[in-house]
Amino acid sequence: MIQAGSALAQxxxxxxxxxxxxxxxxxxxxxxxDTFQADVRQIIVEAxxxxxxxxxxxxxxxxxxxxxxxxxxxxxxxxxxDGESLWHYEPDLWQLTIDDWDAAExxxxxxLLGGQTEALTEEYDVARHDASSARQQEFVLVPxxxxxxxxxxxxxxxxxxxxxxxxxxxxxxxxxxxxxxxRVDEKIDDRHFQFDMPDDEDLEVIDNRSQAS
Numbered sequence: 388m389i390q391a392g393s394a395l396a397q398x399x400x401x402x403x404x405x406x407x408x409x410x411x412x413x414x415x416x417x418x419x420x421d422t423f424q425a426d427v428r429q430i431i432v433e434a435x436x437x438x439x440x441x442x443x444x445x446x447x448x449x450x451x452x453x454x455x456x457x458x459x460x461x462x463x464x465x466x467x468x469d470g471e472s473l474w475h476y477e478p479d480l481w482q483l484t485i486d487d488w489d490a491a492e493x494x495x496x497x498x499l500l501g502g503q504t505e506a507l508t509e510e511y512d513v514a515r516h517d518a519s520s521a522r523q524q525e526f527v528l529v530p531x532x533x534x535x536x537x538x539x540x541x542x543x544x545x546x547x548x549x550x551x552x553x554x555x556x557x558x559x560x561x562x563x564x565x566x567x568x569x570r571v572d573e574k575i576d577d578r579h580f581q582f583d584m585p586d587d588e589d590l591e592v593i594d595n596r597s598q599a600s
Contacts, residue, residue, distance in 0.1 A: 409515040410508055413526045416544055418502040423448040425569040434559025453580035467582055474582035484593045522546050
C-alpha cells in the first residue's frame, strides 16, 4: 500500500489529475457523516524505506467535538477531547497532560479527520487523482509553504469511506494510517470523550488549562 500510494502521488501524467473542485469533493467526503469509528494500523517508515514502528489504534469521532485516539499496541497511549479539554494519557510514563482544546491549533490530520477543512484551503493545494476503480478516490494535498513540516498528504477513499492517509514528512519519513472495520454514523456514547481519571497516586498530572483548579 505504501508503494502504491507513492507511485500515485508521483505520477505526473496530466490526464490522471483533476484540478478545480477537488477541495469541494474532499470536503463532502470528510464532512458527510456525524460519527466515524475504525481500527487503525499506523506504520511509520524511515527515509531509507525501513519500518520504524507499527501500532494498533482505536479511533472514535463524533461531530462536532468528540475525538478519541487510543494506541493499544505496542505502547499504550490515549488522546481524547470533548471539545473543551484535551487529555493526553501515557500510562507507561505515569503521566497525564491536560490542555484547553483548540481545533484550529490541532494537528493537520486531526483537522482533516474532524472535517475542519475550510481554513486548509489557504495552506494547501489539493488535486484529485483518478483511481483504477470507480469505487476508489485519491486526494493529494501539497503545502504552499516550502519549509512546511509536511511534503505531501494523500487520502484514499473506498466507496466514499476513508480507507487510508499517507503523510510524507520533510525529514523523509512517512506515516501511514490504514482504517479497518470502519463504521459510519453508528451511535457513539458521549462518555467515550470524557477522560476517567485512574485511581493511581503515582500519576503525574500536568494541567495547563486556563480554568485549571
